[in-house]
Amino acid sequence: MSVAASRRRGVFSGVNRFVEYAGGLATMFGEVCRNVVTLNFRPSEVIRQAYFLGVESWTIVVLTSLFTGLVISLEAASQAVSYGLSQFVGGSVAFGEVRELGPMLTGIVFAGRAGAAITASLGSMVVTEQVEALQSMGVSAVKVLVTPRLLASFITVPMLTVFADIVGVYGGYYMAWLRVHMSPYTYWHSVQTTLIFSDFYKGLEKAAVFGVLVALVAGYEGFRAEGGAEGVGRVTTHAVVTGIILIFVFNFALSFVLFP
């Protein structure tokens, strides 16, 4: 086969795989939506999962957003003050944090922590035939395993994002005060005048979408596990990487749509 032909074939199978993957995610999402609409899930399991996934992630979310707030403010404050623009520092920290960095970093941390946990637990259930055991009883694995986790992520990521937003903006204030002795009034007034409520709300909408993406990819990858522990490790890595990439892509698309 010529080099060009084999390359064409490679591209073709790559496209094929992509379509298959996207189709698999969409099918699973469809099934989860049906379960949610028909209330075919256990609320107690959703709460249990939300608690578990939230507890797994919140410390890292808080640390990440704290340091992000600190560093934006560190860069912005000294610059702004030297140009006499200190009334913009609070606003720029809050703007960046609430609209972009809060939801996105929370999503990424969630993918690394909770998404990996979901894939690893489902994957190990697959390789030890527990998923087949469910199916053999006539119980849908998507219903009992994916639906509650996806709902839990849908609730948890926005909640974590609220934490992230608050901690990030406070961190920014602390740094501005430390570096240039900015008065609380200057900082918080700037926050208030720059940010409107819909910024905050739309940020949370993004976060909810990221939660769904992470759980969906994590669940789908978990079901693809095969072999043994090594296979579980492989799909877990894959789930985290895919989840993070999708968050970047969707973040861009959502910013484009939500913040015209």
Next chain:
Amino acid sequence: MIDEKPSRELEPSPPPPDVAIRLQSIELRYGEKIVLSDCSLDCIRGHTTCIIGLSGAGKSTILRVANGLRRPTRGCVFTLGSELSRLPETEILEIRKRIGFAFQYNALFDSMTVADNVAFPLYELTDLEDDEINERVKSALESVGLDGEGDRLPGELSGGMQKRAGFARAIVNEPEIIMFDEPTTGLDPIMTNIITETIKNIQHKLKVTCLVISHDLPSVFAIADEIALLFEGTIIEYGSVSKVRQSPNPIVQQFLQGSDVGPIPV
């Protein structure tokens, strides 16, 4: 186009009502590897059919085909009156609610206690009250000799105890068909007898159809109404215990005697 139909699909022949499971000319491949080919088997309602065969012959695969966990690449599967090989997954799930399955490697939910494992099918598939569920779980655990172990996690049990817990989970919902994948492998002789007796009792009491895979010939002879020998992807011998024991087929004789001389390559 119409007159150019490729090699005609096999004509499905639905079984009479006294046959609970019919496999008709099943072929199943994993990639290139052909695991089952032209494999046919009838399991009579209310009887115990034992499948015996070499390790890796495809016995576990047959069970999975029979309850729709694997779709054959060719052939028809009729289970409890429906042609599984044509049904969508959602309808297969409905049929499986009437089938109990005890896995070769137990497949217990390791995050749940033994009692919760056994209760799981009842919670998911029935509207029973909690008291009734507890009662049923208790008696299922008792029938496999696990009374008092309900609160432990599967990881804290020995292999044989896990096996029996999986067994309790398969029978708790009083299914119409129970499939046991090597129920006695890994158990001590006394427990093997208890399990063999349990299968016999359940079968007599509930008149369920049992499909059992086993290497343990004494227990096969004790519980089987019919025996099927799977060899190289096909059922090469099928019939009552005495018929199979007297089979003139040298492969069957070699298998029953466990001898290393004969037509089976070792």
